[in-house]
Amino acid sequence: xxxxxxxxxxxxxxxxxxxxxxxxxxxxxxxxxxxxxxxxxxxxxxxxxxxxxxxxxxxxxxxxxxxxxxxxxxxxxxxxxxxxxxxxxxxxxxxxxxxxxxxxxxxxxxxxxxxxxxxxxxxxxxxxxxxxxxxxxxxxxxxxxxxxxxxxxxxxxxxxxxxxxxxxxxxxxxxxxxxxxxxxxxxxxxxxxxxxxxxxxxxxxxxxxxxxxxxxxxxxxxxxxxxxxxxxxxxxxxxxxxxxxxxxxxxxxxxxxxxxxxxxxxxxxxxxxxx
Numbered sequence: 001x002x003x004x005x006x007x008x009x010x011x012x013x014x015x016x017x018x019x020x021x022x023x024x025x026x027x028x029x030x031x032x033x034x035x036x037x038x039x040x041x042x043x044x045x046x047x048x049x050x051x052x053x054x055x056x057x058x059x060x061x062x063x064x065x066x067x068x069x070x071x072x073x074x075x076x077x078x079x080x081x082x083x084x085x086x087x088x089x090x091x092x093x094x095x096x097x098x099x100x101x102x103x104x105x106x107x108x109x110x111x112x113x114x115x116x117x118x119x120x121x122x123x124x125x126x127x128x129x130x131x132x133x134x135x136x137x138x139x140x141x142x143x144x145x146x147x148x149x150x151x152x153x154x155x156x157x158x159x160x161x162x163x164x165x166x167x168x169x170x171x172x173x174x175x176x177x178x179x180x181x182x183x184x185x186x187x188x189x190x191x192x193x194x195x196x197x198x199x200x201x202x203x204x205x206x207x208x209x210x211x212x213x214x215x216x217x218x219x220x221x222x223x224x225x226x227x228x229x230x231x232x233x234x235x236x237x238x239x240x241x242x243x244x245x246x247x248x249x250x251x252x253x254x255x256x257x258x259x260x261x262x263x264x265x266x267x268x269x270x271x272x273x274x275x
Contacts, residue, residue, distance in 0.1 A: 033110065036089040037117045043081045044092040044121030048215055049128060050077040052148040056133045071200035074209075079193030086189065093212040094118050099171055099240035103248055115214075122218025130222055149219030150208040150232045159207045159228065160235045166199040167211040167239035168246075175247040211236050 054073040058065035065073075082090050091097045094115045100106035106114075129148060152159035173195045177188050196211070203209040210216045216232035219225075 033113075036110075037113060039085045039088040040091060040114055041117040041121045043085045043090055044118045044214060045125045047077055047081060047092050048122045048125035048218055050074075051215075052126065052129055052219065053132075055148055056129055060133065067204055068201065071197045071204060071209075074200050075193040075195075075197030078196050079189040082189035082192060092118060092121075092214070093236075093240075094214050095167055095212060095236040095240035096171065096174070098237055099244040102241050103244050105244075118214040119217055122214040123221050124218075126218040126222040147219070147223060147225055149223060149225060150210045150216035150228070151225075152207055152228050152231065153205060156228060156231060159231050162203050162207045163210060163231060163235035164239040164242075166203050166209060167236040168243035170195050170199060170211055171240040171243035172247055175244060175251075179247075179251065207231075213237060 051070070051074045054065050054070045058070060078092075081092065091100075091114065097106060097111060097114045097118070101108050101111050126148060170192075174192055177191045199211060200209040208216075210232045213233045213236055216229060220229050
């Protein structure tokens, strides 16, 4: 979520009202599927725009927003988007979409389209910010330039492990609050947003707390800076997939928790998890 200065990820959630007739072989290009893609595109755009705009403002105005402020922006925008678009689709994060597909919670044939629109949304938001703010072009070679993408402050290993842990934590929370009966749907956005805020506070200065391949890839494409990009594509994806499978194993041992379905039309509060 943070940039080279302070960067955040972002995150997306699943749609909370899945179509019960949708399966792993559901037809593409239907009106319902198009609505989902539009929701993912719009949601990812606003997620990256709001979070990265906070970073840009903070960098250009003597750190007036602060790390805590940036963390709150990322958490609040995720919360708002979940409540606004969650009934349609609210992943906003390729790592979340891939994790759900790996557990058969999401149609595999829709995966390429979802990832494509998520990356497009992030890229468009990054391009908008580059036009709005006076940001230097050669960000990779100039120490004091503001880069709104993701860049490790320490070693690659440190960044990889941190992104793996925080994305796994986020995915675990998403699975828990959208499937368990302990929380109501009205609290899902708040809890997920709080988790994003928490992750950014302690990991933002280390890796930028991306937790989202699209959040890192969009700015990288716009600024042409790909240093360490493999970390932000691979680590969050592995972290999210691992957490989804861990929760699947945990929930299957408790009869009070709904188990993952063998079809793409899983539990109504998990099918289209955002992250």
